[in-house]
Amino acid sequence: MSESRMSPDNPSRPVSVSDVDSWHETVDVLIVGYGAAGACAAIEAAEAGADTLVLERASGGGGTTALAGGVVYLGGGTRVQKACGFDDSPVEMLRYLEASTPNPDPEKFRLYAEGSVMHFDWLVSQGVPFKDSLHEERVIQPANDDCLFWSGNEKSWPYREIAVPAPRGHKVQGEGDAGSVLFARLDEAAKRAGVRVRCDSRVLKLVLDEGGAVVGLIAHQDGEDRAFRARGGVLLCAGGFAMNEAMLQRHLSRLVGRVTPIGNPYDDGAGLRLGMSARGAGIHLNEYHITVPFYPPESLTFGILVNGQGQRFIAEDAYHGRIGEAASQQLMGTVYLIVDEPIFGRPIIEGFEIAAVEQSVDGLERALSLPEGSLQKTVDLFNHYAEMGEDPVLHKQPAWLRPLKEAPFAAFDCSFGKAPYMAFSLGGLWTKPTGEVLTEDGEAIEGLFAAGRSCCGVSRSAEGYVSGTSIGDATFFGRLAGRTAAARRTKVDR
């Protein structure tokens, strides 16, 4: 390929196969990106007998997974759930996912819930360690090597009334962040399966034939642009677009300047844009995960979150992402966490300023410039019911209810735009559960597949996001896409 044909960052423009002078290499399955999705896809493709090559832009694999905590959302009765005494089922898991997501993908959800136990076992068979232990504290993720924890809204209203709650966050065994442990095991498994991985290989373009099918790609490697042909297909596993400022501005402008994007530097939407070059449709590009991690310490859950009207707006025992979304939607973004003396503690995440400390709720109300009487009325009502162990207003669990009555009273500023909020993109290519990329008309694009954050998976809304669905989706549907791409090679061969 001549360098001149390749503009530096325009993956949404494809190359015609007639413009390819020669193929540098021909394989069965080409995988773009070597994070959790790419690794799982590669393992399955290779084990299905496909000659599988992964091209990774960075100098090493891992993607965002290797930077993450290593939580996998799994349920339906995994080994760890059983060992910890939880009686989960695929039906309850599916009920929870569907109830908590305003824009579900019914087929992906069903497969994910039904296949969850087998997927857990598969991860274990690849060497991924999970400890048979429950972490009971309310945390963002266990800091130690515990596995199972409540990583979503399962016990929060209204979900606890819709689906039998069970903890489904499975953290890979390891102190602190364990995403690197997960990826290391997947990497080893991939190598064992015969997968070839080439790092420092940036994919620039897809190559399309006359009918619009994807037949290969152009990658920049060893200082030159090389054409790679794929018999089975190209599988995009190149992450989301949290690190692409222009795309954030275009699709998620309300977050810009107010959140810290979470991701790796190459989460620049290249997967999505490559897919769009072959007419793949992007869906839910306006969706995101957002969090305002004011806990731990878990004692802060006893506090109440109020907006600029001095009103509560969400049960404080909800998942931090669901709280983050609700908080970010309050008028002018104003949100305070109100606590009293016995439950006071500093959020372990830095950046939550104390907006006021006063000897009375009334004083706090004035110090925060809330409408006179508003916070007082809210606290009175909350306390009245909390004394009885009830919260008819927002249905916080009784275990987190106690009246706020011991001075001093404090307010942490949790306002959107001031407090620490983190976010990443959830939108991506529209795919079938098999990974086949679809056009806006629902036509599957020949030879093109996607998995992980390059497509829109089971985590697809700020309201419904729970920890572990990113890696859960990436590994689960990465595998499926790898198998589909490998199978297509056989069909094409015949």
Next chain:
Amino acid sequence: MSESRMSPDNPSRPVSVSDVDSWHETVDVLIVGYGAAGACAAIEAAEAGADTLVLERASGGGGTTALAGGVVYLGGGTRVQKACGFDDSPVEMLRYLEASTPNPDPEKFRLYAEGSVMHFDWLVSQGVPFKDSLHEERVIQPANDDCLFWSGNEKSWPYREIAVPAPRGHKVQGEGDAGSVLFARLDEAAKRAGVRVRCDSRVLKLVLDEGGAVVGLIAHQDGEDRAFRARGGVLLCAGGFAMNEAMLQRHLSRLVGRVTPIGNPYDDGAGLRLGMSARGAGIHLNEYHITVPFYPPESLTFGILVNGQGQRFIAEDAYHGRIGEAASQQLMGTVYLIVDEPIFGRPIIEGFEIAAVEQSVDGLERALSLPEGSLQKTVDLFNHYAEMGEDPVLHKQPAWLRPLKEAPFAAFDCSFGKAPYMAFSLGGLWTKPTGEVLTEDGEAIEGLFAAGRSCCGVSRSAEGYVSGTSIGDATFFGRLAGRTAAARRTKVDR
């Protein structure tokens, strides 16, 4: 063209120019869709000297505009604004638009505000009538032939503090819905300008050359599929996707089953899908306009809207679309409008059920199963301040403040999923203000333009939408796109 190449509804798959046997016709500018955007684009293209052909799928023109009220959002000091004594300016108009829109397009907003007065004059010069009269009542749109009215949130908090308020809804002169009057005048102007319009012509596909440029289209006409070539370009003005159930389910699933879609039967997203066949990027496909038109009678504005927590959540003097969005986001969608005897009236839109009538607020609270004490506290606080003509909680204008204290008290059920909500899509192709359609990488696609709801225009969020921006955007940027497409023909000719 052979019929077999054309699947019945797959516009997102293009046709290669090499597959076109012969052109049925070659013109300068081909316009897909004859609503307000298409008509304005056609007028400008024809007046610039371009041989302009409009293909309309229906048996007559008009699109959604001809079914609408005929409100155009214009400001900056139009003839009508001046005649009615309002001192508006482009700066204040721009301030308002930017402040009220979470995802603004700065360049489109600026051009729209700066060019608004000239656009008003242009519409008048095309024969569109506007009466120099102000409609003072709070209405969805004037029922009589009045022109100017408050069609947005200009006087609502916080916007009134950011931009000097002015009414900018300009209803075309005519009793009742006047969109048909607007379109009739544009249609006449287009014919005068030499535009040719062919109805009963469904555009099936775009035709692309080897480099991906749009060079024509395939339309079904007179019982056969015909290829039309465009020297200057193809301009997509084919409406939104409010009537495409699959697309609503995919992009706007939270609305499905809960709203009545607004549009014409051919608002099926064909414009967007045709654009995507040439790699045009769809943006803000998750955005929509939603309304819960509980007023008029305007006296209901004195009431308070409360959610299932018995809390107010938005100033009741806000635009009905802003209220609709906020209402639809309340927990479980529960919303009631609380009124007392003096302000009681039946919403003129049918379907708002009376949920309860009681002799006390306390009784109403119980009848609505609101948490005990919640509504009472809200009404007490509201009344306390309303007596003083203040609303420090949500900043409703003093003119709409009076205590709710005269029995009986009533609650209208405004809940999302129960009360009448209407909605339509706001997302569409990403375009420059000139109408050039862009890929996700910001590359302008040669020969492809879009305007009206087929692209994402100045109305682009549920929160920021105001009446008149749909037709305002369609006519304003339709004109610009028509000029751009016509100019390109000249360039290509040389």
